[in-house]
Amino acid sequence: MIAVIDYEAGNLRSVETALRHLGATFRITSVPEDVVAADRVIVPGVGDAHAAMGRLDSAGLSDAIRESAARSRPVLGICLGSQIVLDRSEENDARCLGLIAGAAVAFDGRRGRKIPHMGWNTIRTARPHPILHGVSEDTSFYFVHSYYPAPTDPATCLATCEYGEEFCAVVGRDTIVATQFHPEKSGEPGLRMLSNFLEWTP
Amino acid sequence: MYQKRIIVCLDVRDGLVTKGVRFKGNVDIGDPVVMARQYYEAGVDELVFYDITASAEKRGIMVDVVERVAEQIFVPFSVGGGIGSVEDMRRVLLAGAEKVSVNSQAVRNPDIIAEGAARFGRQCVVLGMDAAADDGMPSGYRVVINGGRTPTELDALEWATRAVELGAGEIVVNSIDVDGTRDGYECTLTRLISTSVQVPVVASGGAGTPAHLHEVLDVGAADAALVASMVHYGDYTIGEIKHYLAERGVPVRLQTGGV
Numbered sequence: 001m002i003a004v005i006d007y008e009a010g011n012l013r014s015v016e017t018a019l020r021h022l023g024a025t026f027r028i029t030s031v032p033e034d035v036v037a038a039d040r041v042i043v044p045g046v047g048d049a050h051a052a053m054g055r056l057d058s059a060g061l062s063d064a065i066r067e068s069a070a071r072s073r074p075v076l077g078i079c080l081g082s083q084i085v086l087d088r089s090e091e092n093d094a095r096c097l098g099l100i101a102g103a104a105v106a107f108d109g110r111r112g113r114k115i116p117h118m119g120w121n122t123i124r125t126a127r128p129h130p131i132l133h134g135v136s137e138d139t140s141f142y143f144v145h146s147y148y149p150a151p152t153d154p155a156t157c158l159a160t161c162e163y164g165e166e167f168c169a170v171v172g173r174d175t176i177v178a179t180q181f182h183p184e185k186s187g188e189p190g191l192r193m194l195s196n197f198l199e200w201t202p
Numbered sequence: 203m204y205q206k207r208i209i210v211c212l213d214v215r216d217g218l219v220t221k222g223v224r225f226k227g228n229v230d231i232g233d234p235v236v237m238a239r240q241y242y243e244a245g246v247d248e249l250v251f252y253d254i255t256a257s258a259e260k261r262g263i264m265v266d267v268v269e270r271v272a273e274q275i276f277v278p279f280s281v282g283g284g285i286g287s288v289e290d291m292r293r294v295l296l297a298g299a300e301k302v303s304v305n306s307q308a309v310r311n312p313d314i315i316a317e318g319a320a321r322f323g324r325q326c327v328v329l330g331m332d333a334a335a336d337d338g339m340p341s342g343y344r345v346v347i348n349g350g351r352t353p354t355e356l357d358a359l360e361w362a363t364r365a366v367e368l369g370a371g372e373i374v375v376n377s378i379d380v381d382g383t384r385d386g387y388e389c390t391l392t393r394l395i396s397t398s399v400q401v402p403v404v405a406s407g408g409a410g411t412p413a414h415l416h417e418v419l420d421v422g423a424a425d426a427a428l429v430a431s432m433v434h435y436g437d438y439t440i441g442e443i444k445h446y447l448a449e450r451g452v453p454v455r456l457q458t459g460g461v
Binding site for chain 2 (some may be wrong): 011013014017018020021046047048109114115116117118119120121122138139140142144145162163182184185186187188189190191
């Protein structure tokens with residue numbers, strides 16, 4: 001069973017419909033015990049990192065996610081989920097889950113590009129990973145964000161994207177993987193990536 | 203590479219697409235869910251459903267449409283029309299829409315932008331702005347509401363700037379002067395707004411040929427272009443438009459949904 005974490009952070013419905021489309025067995029939950037008991041965990045999310053961490057902490061979900069990761073269960077973060085797996089975020093100075101070393105940092109608004117980075121953009125593989133299996137180079141994914149993951153160890157950046165500057169679009173370490181874009185809103189390549197996660201046995 | 207978006211707009215009344223629409227090589231259909239699926243498979247980047255249901259008691263139908271669309275398409279879509287409160291926003295977002303669009307309602311009550319952005323994040327809140335050329339306004343364009351029937355005292359550039367300050371994460375700029383003409387987008391207006399605000403700008407109104415999209419995405423500096431009748435009536439497919447743009451160096455997503 002897959003636990004999809006419900007902490008009132010937005011894109012839950014999209015993730016739910018995509019998983020149902022893929023025939024996955026999952027439970028949307030805000031109960032820490034469900035998360036710890038699950039075979040794999042999905043952390044969706046849009047919105048403010050500080051507010052999200054507040055809700056995860058107070059519901060006991062932060063520790064549940066950390067425990068799942070410690071037990072080597074596959075964990076997938078999506079969008080905000082790719083930022084809160086890091087140590088911290090510049091967004092309202094949020095302390096995050098600390099599963100991957102690094103911080104979420106803001107796009108520099110002075111560079112003459114639109115913020116949020118909203119729309120389709122291509123990614124390039126930095127390190128081959130099972131979640132990227134079958135996804136060809138320069139495939140487009142749907143992004144909506146103003147902050148992006150900046151992992152400390154370059155080896156934890158699995159794919160990059162270019163938006164005025166190069167940033168890390170997929171981060172991962174051990175059984176944790178997280179995408180800054182929305183695979184559930186990125187057409188068939190996104191569904192492929194979700195399917196890869198469901199089949200991933202690290 | 204960051205890509206320009208091609209967005210298809212569907213007008214929905216009482217749960218059905220209003221015009222008898224003919225897809226290229228296909229039959230007339232009016233079910234928004236079926237149409238959304240076809241456009242998804244054709245490679246559309248995003249969809250907009252504009253609810254023009256007149257009666258309040260039939261508004262619930264749109265939520266049902268949104269839920270069924272969300273189960274069928276895996277690209278973003280937004281819903282506009284009849285969004286008058288944060289509760290209205292919540293309903294369509296929970297049903298599966300990525301974004302909500304406010305237009306006349308935001309002119310009458312600008313706080314709805316700030317409230318929506320605070321509650322759901324600014325990426326969810328789109329300002330739809332109808333504008334008409336008017337030499338009496340500082341920017342040369344006046345905001346009009348109620349589908350272009352009612353002029354306001356707002357200057358288009360000032361209103362766009364203020365809406366972004368309030369929390370709008372995207373602006374759809376619709377030129378009333380060219381809307382429905384299929385003679386091309388209003389590139390001067392689009393460029394003015396797009397180069398003045400920091401959020402993405404979607405050009406709307408006047409699309410008739412792929413060359414019109416090329417012009418507004420290039421000269422007009424738009425981040426995305428909205429199309430309706432030119433694809434609904436089967437004159438062009440999404441693929442034809444995108445290949446036309448790609449051949450002219452406009453970065454677009456050439457993947458299709460069904461593959």
